[in-house]
Amino acid sequence: MRFTPARDSEENxxxxxxxxxxxxxxxxxxxxxxxxxxxxxxxxxxxxxxVALLTLAFAINDGWWSGWLAFVVIGIGVGVGFRMSGAYWAAQVAQWVLLGLGGLIVPVIAHMVG
Structure with missing residues (x-):
């Protein structure tokens, strides 16, 4: 065997x-x-x-408000637990308000139609 010398810095x-x-x-x-x-x-x-909202509201037939409450609790838990940014909280509040309004408006319309 032949000894090979180390390469110089230009080769490295x-x-x-x-x-x-x-x-x-x-x-x-x-x-x-x-x-x-x-x-x-x-x-x-x-x-x-x-998944929690739709499962509680429709699959288990526990009602819209129990699903909405689970939606809010999970959002708060994740937001506080992981110290989420203001954008996360703004998106959460917007969803809470829109889903809450939907929970109020849809039964009224269903009652008027039915």
């Missing part, structure tokens, strides 16, 4: 230096990953809210 220019790992800026990757986690949390929490 593609390889990372040992100290280079400390100064690597990964802020963009951190922000991307954080955005992914927040989006996954938004989608997951909304899915859980809608």
């Amino acid at each position: 220019h593609d390889m990372a230096q040992t100290g280079a790992q400390d100064s690597t800026n990964i802020q963009d990757q951190r922000e991307t990953f954080h955005g992914f986690l927040v989006a996954a949390l938004w989608i997951g929490s909304h899915l859980a809210q809608w």
Whole structure:
């Protein structure tokens, strides 16, 4: 066997230096990953809210208001538990109001028609 000498620094220019790992800026990757986690949390929490609402209101026939209450409780739990941003709270409140108005208006219309 023949001994091969170590390459000089010009031949190693593609390889990372040992100290280079400390100064690597990964802020963009951190922000991307954080955005992914927040989006996954938004989608997951909304899915859980809608499943609870529809299950309680229609599948179990427990009534719209018990489903709406579960929707609100899950939203508050996720928002407080994960310290969600103001945009999350604005979206939650808008959904709560719209679903609440729907819960008030639809029975009135159904009564007028039926």
